[in-house]
Each structure stands twice: as C-alpha cells, then as structure tokens.
Amino acid sequence: MQWSEISSILIMLLLLGWSISLMSQNSALKKENLRLLKKTGEYDDMKNEAKEILKSSTEVKTVKSLREKYGLSLIDAKKLLTL
Structure with a gap:
C-alpha cells in the first residue's frame, strides 16, 4: 500500500468519526431544545x-x-x- 492510499484511508476515518460526533451532538441539542420548549x-x-x-x-x-x-x-x- 502506498502512503497516499494510507493517508486517504486515515482522512476518511477521521471524517467519519467527526461526522458521528456531530450527529451525536446534534441529537443531544435537539433533546435539550425539546426539554426547554416544554419547560417554558x-x-x-x-x-x-x-x-x-x-x-x-x-x-x-x-x-x-x-x-x-x-x-x-x-x-x-x-x-x-x-x-
């Protein structure tokens, strides 16, 4: 495997991890928004x-x-x- 292929795979894995993290944060913010809407x-x-x-x-x-x-x-x- 060449370095360019390895670096491409690493970049894709990092982007995948980042997108999963963002989806998790988005879900938590939606739940918090709903909680605040109900509270107010x-x-x-x-x-x-x-x-x-x-x-x-x-x-x-x-x-x-x-x-x-x-x-x-x-x-x-x-x-x-x-x-």
Whole structure:
C-alpha cells in the first residue's frame, strides 16, 4: 500500500468519526431544545397553534406553516400534529 492510499484511508476515518460526533451532538441539542420548549410552555403553544391551523387547512400545509414559523424539522412538525 502506498502512503497516499494510507493517508486517504486515515482522512476518511477521521471524517467519519467527526461526522458521528456531530450527529451525536446534534441529537443531544435537539433533546435539550425539546426539554426547554416544554419547560417554558412554548411547546404547548405550538401544539395549540398546530391544532388551530389544522382546522382550516390540510396536514401538509399545517406542517409547512410550522416549519416556516418555528424552523422545525419535518419530523418534529409532524410529531406536533400527532400529539
């Protein structure tokens, strides 16, 4: 094996480790954000707003509205509708 191949493999392993670390941090931050939203009561406000929008709109438009207003991910916005 040449040094260039070995260095390429090492770089890929380092990038893989770094990306796994970032995903772990992202997950922890999402959990902390949800905890803070529930603690401050804003989570309940978002759920109530989602219910109100859903009365006069479709589920897709409600999810889109929540994502635009609060910067939620698709999964988080859909979770609000199912709770």
